[in-house]
Amino acid sequence: MSSHLSVILTQNKLTGENFNDWKRNLLIVLNFEKHNFVLTQPRPPTPAIDAPDRDFVALERWDNSNLSAMCYILVSMSNVLQKQHEEHQTARQIMDNMEKIFGEQTIQAKTDAIKGLMTCRQKVGTPINEHMMTVMAYLSEAQANGAEIDAATQLVMVFQTLSNDFDLFQASYNLNRKEMSLMECTCF
Template identity: 40%
Template sequence: MARCYILASMKNVLQHQYQSMTTAYNMLESLKEMFGEQNRPIKQMSMKALLTTKMVEVTSIREHVLKIMSLLNELEILGAVIDKESQVEMVLQTLSDSFQQFCLNYNMNKMDLSLMKLLNEL
């Protein structure tokens, strides 16, 4: 039944190519091989955006942190595994120089914040 649904949802060109496959599992594995790696360039672009983002002084801290959180979420959806502590560190690294004192306090006091708590603290 699953095989029939998969075939029915395909374009005619793919349908003809996959008709000879006997199981839905084989079809899905083949489709994964054909289309599965397309998120790699998107993941790389998202990672580059995250690593090159630096807060501009005129930007509100809320907008900036939400932008970083959005990039982190996008990477997570694309399969990147970044632990919560590293996510907070990434946000801190993108802040403008006016937040140096906050970063110093964060490190000196060994604060343990989630991204939402960090946003509220900033």
């Protein structure tokens, strides 16, 4: 494991209250180390003795990645949580249990982000790029906690937060059905 990545895990150990941040950091490490697939893909069945070599290689890769992912997960949590989870056989089992224990934090964080977005309004005199950074932070937080918001809906939500100074822009957008990303909205 890269020393920079080990710092992420050791400095952000799961204590309970920091589940969302811990999970985000853990997924960064697992993605970088290419072990994240064990959280979503089941273990391949044990191949028959006469199966092609690729079947044995796939099983070995899954087992090795699962062991690595479990070690990363366990080393990045408090001793009490380690003790509670050291008997699990897969990284997925550990993460599923962590979601059961701390999942309410995720739901609350998603709710808070969406609520913040729905009540966010551009203040008079606030530059559009500054306002858009605030809006994008809410959207990012909501999506990081499981909200699925397509690009068109994101734009509609953004338009609802803009001051009346952007009414003509919104009307033009609606008339022309121009395709636009959130980043392009920051350029006004």
